[in-house]
Amino acid sequence: MADLVYQNIIADLKKAINAESFPSMKLPDERTLTEHYQVSRSSVKRALNVMANQGIIFKKRGSGTFINPLYLKGGSFFNYNGSNLGVTDSFKAGNRTPGIKLLDFQVIKPSAELQRDLFLKPDDFVYEIKRLRLFDDEPFMIETGFIPIKVMPELTEKIVSSSIFNYLETEKNQEVTRAFLSIFAEPSTDDDQAHLKLKPTEPVGIMEGIFFLDDGTPFEFSTMRLHYQYMKYNTFVTVSGRE
Amino acid sequence: MADLVYQNIIADLKKAINAESFPSMKLPDERTLTEHYQVSRSSVKRALNVMANQGIIFKKRGSGTFINPLYLKGGSFFNYNGSNLGVTDSFKAGNRTPGIKLLDFQVIKPSAELQRDLFLKPDDFVYEIKRLRLFDDEPFMIETGFIPIKVMPELTEKIVSSSIFNYLETEKNQEVTRAFLSIFAEPSTDDDQAHLKLKPTEPVGIMEGIFFLDDGTPFEFSTMRLHYQYMKYNTFVTVSGRE
């Protein structure tokens, strides 16, 4: 594990919370934690802020810091572990092994819309990559991605036939760490029904967005059309305005 | 606005970014900003952290801090302003005025699942509130909410016929600031089709989750079934592990 002070505090507090070491559902106050861990109060606050943003605890000025009862008890529909971006990571439902079937792979001239979204110059070209994603030979998602040639000139059919994000990490030491995502639903098209084995009354869930590299370069615009039973997006939301 | 140092820095930097005062897409380094605003570096870092979490900027150790080109240019599908929780707030599409039609309002014994989710004791009862939400007399959502009697003993049909969140804020000075949300889609039921004027092939988008008060009390479990054309959930995602 990392050797960062605030990360260690988080790990320790999580362990204590899971061990139900705080029967009153109240954590020690920040100054006591400062004393206990022999660190500065800033580090304690940093750790607590991260945990509050993850929904593990609630802080209440004047009263103290309290454990989210649902984190401890485990809500019915909830198993939120923070966010994952890679598809291969996100949908690890069960022991099923993920597969990829390449449907289309070509170079095209991007639409004006795509040029805006990927921050392209007028004469930049992009790859179009259409892939079917499977679990144990069962298709669950049609993914269409657009990647500028200039950010990945070496892309080949071989790379595209497995996880591009993995390739980035292992071969180029770059990571996709952020994304704008838009989530919605639509009736299934004939194409959806054929690939995902859907009835005409069954819809697709759609996750669409722009993925960024560490340095902020827009890396890919992707549209994911999912069999509706496979799309479940869990999140913890905080109203804006707060840090 | 608030008189907080870091909030002022955020406001000022946003203004400067929108005015395209940084043609290189690079912000001044933190020490320069510290000097310019005559504040501590911690405050500058705090402001920049918030903006990075909102997807406005990217920070790169050893290189500098850069503006997200899409924040400036405006992506095609994107108009992300942070998160909103209240339904009346979230769906302010256009100038259409929101309406509420009460479908059902009663007190019931919660299921075991609901007891877990709202952290209830075995003999606690809950309100069940089923409402149709409209824009200019056009229904777009069926909302079923469960609120423990003990957190809102004074609930009446009158309150329930308009925004409960507004009532909380104005009358009880409490705010719903956080929620666990789960987002998915399903084929529409006969009931959905009747209320939302959907064809049998058209689906509903579903947003379901637990809403919390400031102090961490689970306040409501709500299931929102939306006309699919009205559900569009925009978000900025960061991989977990980072602060």
Added chain:
DNA sequence: GAGTGGTCTAGACCACGAG
């Protein structure tokens, strides 16, 4: 090596909640 963001400290003072 110079410049940049990341982590951490030690301490001051403020704002809110409860008794």
Added chain:
DNA sequence: TCGTGGTCTAGACCACTCG
């Protein structure tokens, strides 16, 4: 009034990137 979390400061040292 007192205990709690919130904001802010001033400065040290580390880790990464790039010329």
